[in-house]
Amino acid sequence: MTTATGSMPTGSMSIGSMPTESMLTESVPAESARTVGIFGAGKSGTAIARRALAAGYTVRITTSGPAERTALVAGILTLGAVPVDAQHLADGTDLVVLAVPLRAWRDLPLARLAGRVVVDVMNYWPPVDGILPEFETDRPSSEIVRDGLPPDARLVKTLNHIDYHDIEDLARPAGSPDRVALAVAGDDADAVALVSQFVDDLGFDAVPAGGLAASAALQPGSPIFGANLGRADLIATLDGIGRATA
Numbered sequence: 001m002t003t004a005t006g007s008m009p010t011g012s013m014s015i016g017s018m019p020t021e022s023m024l025t026e027s028v029p030a031e032s033a034r035t036v037g038i039f040g041a042g043k044s045g046t047a048i049a050r051r052a053l054a055a056g057y058t059v060r061i062t063t064s065g066p067a068e069r070t071a072l073v074a075g076i077l078t079l080g081a082v083p084v085d086a087q088h089l090a091d092g093t094d095l096v097v098l099a100v101p102l103r104a105w106r107d108l109p110l111a112r113l114a115g116r117v118v119v120d121v122m123n124y125w126p127p128v129d130g131i132l133p134e135f136e137t138d139r140p141s142s143e144i145v146r147d148g149l150p151p152d153a154r155l156v157k158t159l160n161h162i163d164y165h166d167i168e169d170l171a172r173p174a175g176s177p178d179r180v181a182l183a184v185a186g187d188d189a190d191a192v193a194l195v196s197q198f199v200d201d202l203g204f205d206a207v208p209a210g211g212l213a214a215s216a217a218l219q220p221g222s223p224i225f226g227a228n229l230g231r232a233d234l235i236a237t238l239d240g241i242g243r244a245t246a
Ligand SMILES: NC(=O)c1ccc[n+]([C@@H]2O[C@H](COP(=O)([O-])OP(=O)(O)OC[C@H]3O[C@@H](n4cnc5c(N)ncnc54)[C@H](OP(=O)(O)O)[C@@H]3O)[C@@H](O)[C@H]2O)c1
Pocket: 001, 002, 005, 006, 039, 040, 041, 042, 043, 044, 045, 062, 063, 064, 065, 086, 098, 099, 100, 101, 102, 104, 107, 108, 121, 122, 123, 124, 125, 159, 160, 161, 162, 163, 164, 165
């Protein structure tokens, strides 16, 4: 897993060609929408956005700034994604992805996630986040995030144990012999199924990894973290972790 901070391209550009809210509404009937909202237009968020766009998803994306500033980033890194402000990111979405540094997650408009399926891509990574006392615990970070969401939001952890480069470099069509598998952990079966389909659409096998209580197996320090395992090896490794902690 990289610890590089990376840097956004800078410079001015026209945002006249960016899709607008009205275009989104006109072109995607609600009943057939497959829309994902992504908090975070950084390394991980933009890689997920590009794969989702390639898979035909409508993608809404935000930085910490207003939609106009996100449009400058999206216009370079996620062309075709709809830049929105954070307050409206979740509107009309089937899935919401949290791809911000963990130190920033409480700044997100969490109340707007009521009723949503939420994908937790975030890792507690002190070299980047600093020491965050609430995550200095044996509890999996996703349980802590889940507890901060509205009660009817359904949190699923995945996509956190693959480097952002690999989200694009290693994506493969279903059935490819060298396809990488990603663990998917969550407490709600329907939410896990929806997110597993998303993972598959991005180009990876999805392997159920239990509930959020078991999601430490996906975190930094786990043998699956950054390992880019195929399906059989991922299942075997998760089974091994389960046995080790049983
Ligand atoms: N990098 C990887 O390979 C990788 C892989 C797996 C998981 N992850 C996890 O994914 C998360 C993001 O990592 P990253 O490397 O993509 O970070 P990053 O490149 O630093 O990007 C972070 C993004 O989050 C945005 N952001 C920060 N605060 C926000 C807020 N309050 N509302 C909306 N957007 C906000 C930032 O916007 P501004 O520019 O406006 O601040 C930026 O677009 C982390 O938790 C990390 O552990 C990363």
